[in-house]
Amino acid sequence: MKPYPIYISGVGGQGIIKTSVILGESAMKKGLPVVVGEIHGMSQRGGVVSTQMKIGKSYSPLIEQGGADLLLAFEPLEALRAINMVNENSYVVMNTAPIYPFNIRQSEHPYPDLSTILGELQSQTKKVIAMDAEDIAKKAGHILSLNMVMLGGAAAVPAFPLDKEIIIESMQDNLPERSIPINMKAFEEGFRYCSQQIK
Amino acid sequence: MNIKEILTRHNKDKLFLMGNEAAVRGALEAGVAVASTYPGTPSSEIGDVLSVLAHDAGMYFEFSINEKVALEVSAAAAASGLRSFTFMKHVGVNVAADSLVSLAYTSVRGGMVILTADDPSIFSSQNEQDNRHYARLANIPLLEASNPQEVKDLMKYAYQLSEEFEIPIILRTTTRVSHMRSVVEFGPLTKIKGKGHFDKDPQRFVPVPAAARIMHKNLVEKMDKITVLSNNSSLNQVYDQGGHIGIITSGSAFNYAMDVVEENELPVNILKLTFTYPFPEKKVLEFLENVERVLVVEEVDPVMEKEVLAVIGKHGLKKRVHGKLDGTLPMIYEFNPDIVLEGFGRMMGVELSHKGTSHTSIGLPNRPPTLCPGCPHRAAYFEVKQTAANLGIDDLIFPTDIGCYTLGIESPYEVADYLLSMGSSIGTSCGFSKATDQAVVSFIGDSTFFHAGIPPLINAVHNKNHFVLVILDNRTTAMTGGQPHPGLPVDGMGLEAPEMSIPDIVKACGVEFVETINPLNVKKSQETFEKALQFEGVAVVISQYPCMLIKSRAERGKNVIIQVQDDKCINCNTCVMELTCPAIYTRDDGKIRIDPLMCRKCNVCVQTCPEKAIRAKRIDKAGEEE
DSSP: OOOEEEEEEEETTSSHHHHHHHHHHHHHHTTOOEEEEOOOGGGGSSSEEEEEEEESSOSOOOOOTTOOSEEEESSHHHHHHTGGGOOTTOEEEEEOOOOOOTTGGGOSSOOOOHHHHHHHHHHHOSOEEEEOHHHHHHHHTOGGGHHHHHHHHHHTSTTOSSOHHHHHHHHHHHSOGGGHHHHHHHHHHHHHHHHHHHO | OOTTHHHHOOTTOEEEEEHHHHHHHHHHHTTOOEEEEOOOTTTHHHHHHHHHHHHHHTOEEEEOSSHHHHHHHHHHHHHTTOOEEEEEEHHHHHHHHHHHHHHHHHOOSSOEEEEEEEOTTOSSSSOOOOTHHHHHHHTOOEEEOSSHHHHHHHHHHHHHHHHHHTOOEEEEEEHHHHTEEEEEEOOOOOOOOOOOOOOOOHHHHOOOHHHHHHHHHHHHHHHHHHHHHHHHOTTSEEEOOSSSEEEEEEHHHHHHHHHHHHHTTOOEEEEEESEEESOOHHHHHHHHHTOSEEEEEOSSSSHHHHHHHHHHHHHTOOOEEESTTTTSSOSSSOOOHHHHHHHHHHHHTSOOOOSOOOOOOSOOOOOOOOOOTTOHHHHHHHHHHHHHHHTTOOOEEOBOOSSGGGGGGSTTTOOOOBOOSTTHHHHHHHHHHHHOSSEEEEEEEHHHHHHHTHHHHHHHHHTTOOEEEEEEEOSSBTTTTOBOOTTSSBOTTSOBOOOOOHHHHHHHTTOSEEEEEOTTSHHHHHHHHHHHHHOSSEEEEEEEOOOHHHHHHHHTTOOEEEEEOTTTOOOOOIIIIIIOOTTEEEOTTSOEEEOTTTOOOOOHHHHHOTTOOEEEEEOOTTSTTO
């Protein structure tokens, strides 16, 4: 299988690494080769976090410029920062709830408007799906289920190589038992919202 | 996945593992009896997993006080006939190097592996040194892994090699391998030997000059024999795609080279080197015979490139060698597929680059990492700066150290002026206090103080220095993920352990001014800093409060919310601009708000607001918090 490259970006503490572990284990369960690249340590303290993964035969998880089939962006500014990873055929699934950098008041550049961010992304690919994942997560029962909302969104993308059932199985292996009902709801709501957008 | 599955799963089972987790399985499959480390990214998770599994596995594991001690613990275990494993980040090997180089002379009995986790591109370090040089400096074999499966398999092989030749082995990973996750197939576990026995042999284990001269001769002879092995090793493998162009590569760089060659169907022969020192000269020579030119793709220094040039020179070959030395590839930072593709194009004299790339012309605000909401370091920084300002001390040097608190470099704190390595805050404070008339306040963390802070503190007192040292004791090794250290009542295997008192150690070092503060109590802390700044000599303030990442668990039940009272707030922005807590923000309408989800109720903003406009309000159990 030709590798399916996924670029996941966001902010430290949003559950990005957990999301990529669930995706990786799902691929393994399906018998697909998979490589994931993460960065730990200093970059975690409220800084930019990104993971890169390729499902399918590949040696390195690092994606070439413009090479991502899917950009899964947990935060709007981090979606725009990752714009160099997408091409005209890429899907972008983006959370619209911003997290302002702590130093934004001293920043040379202001935080861009959401409409500007969407406009920039849409100028590269028509396949941009925006959702307020924070709101969906809160409604599902807890803001920390935001990563499962995003995961649900990813599962709704056409040609995404992993099916819902396998992802749900991996979620159950990787999340604390008492959090499963909320996370399942978050996943399903994210999936439902994005499926509707794609139609 | 449950982390315990790394121990409980069987031969042929597959798990989706990080390189660091795979190293642990490799140690278990090799029957490692003793393991030791000092935590450091990108190697930290090896210790985190061992601290969970070692007890059940029947292995001894410790977080040692520093990397030199970690290496010595493992060296002694190996001298006693046990298999031992020490692992550390690349700069940790600098700390261990004094013993490492002599260990090559004295050699081992049980197998011993030293895993060095290098950090190309400096994701979480102070430099990107290439530790392949250490194999050459100490003259011991070097293996380089490209992915988690190889990390595990090379661990096992390294122990066989180490025992066969009675020599320690360096296994090198890089951040991209340590933190790469992929599917790893397990082998069988080996039963762990409980205790060894040290059979005395001073001529072998005590490198006094007469004995060391013989040891060095033995080492060189041993490495000659191992060279035969590296030349014939199946770990050094050719991927033949036809054509007359060659790539020689290793480690993570191999992954990029393979992806680029396969995706672009380039007619290139790749020689992947895994057993890279002693350098497999014969193997490389054979490879060179079948290619016209060769590109060496490696991270970070041109180590193999120079070896290849030496082979060519020695054998009088007429082959072009491309790489870092001729500018075909960059001399610094980690590689990626784009860099390798462009380099390949440069060598061929054609422009090769990927699909049209998307850019934005909009300037984006950056997002530097920062101290967490409620971090006690923020309070200590605020207090020191305020106190110095109140005393009219404006020419102040802040030597700092390695840990979360290095983030004090950011505005508005700006309390990080000079840094070299673990413990350097105190040593360099000695220098600054002698070389200048400027005031010096330096910062060091609790774990870092134990690691390398004690000898320089004794030096400071003995040499009559004058500075303030703030020991930021947050009761954990926070930056690397919260590992224990000697100041805690628990050891690396989760067992009870004697708790070493930092104040007692500081006093025993001869310091006369030693005070402990709770940094969340602003007024009292400032009074202490005031006395410390006026003290003639070395003054030590221990700023003690647990890291909020630990503390928050206990704090949950506290039914308090911190709020800004709009009728009192005059928008002076002291909280937003001076404290810069991520939980405090300015709403679009200009009002200042505190995010209840992020706020850890440290109360520092309450105490530091000049208008007393921030207050802690009790709420019901079912209050507004959620």
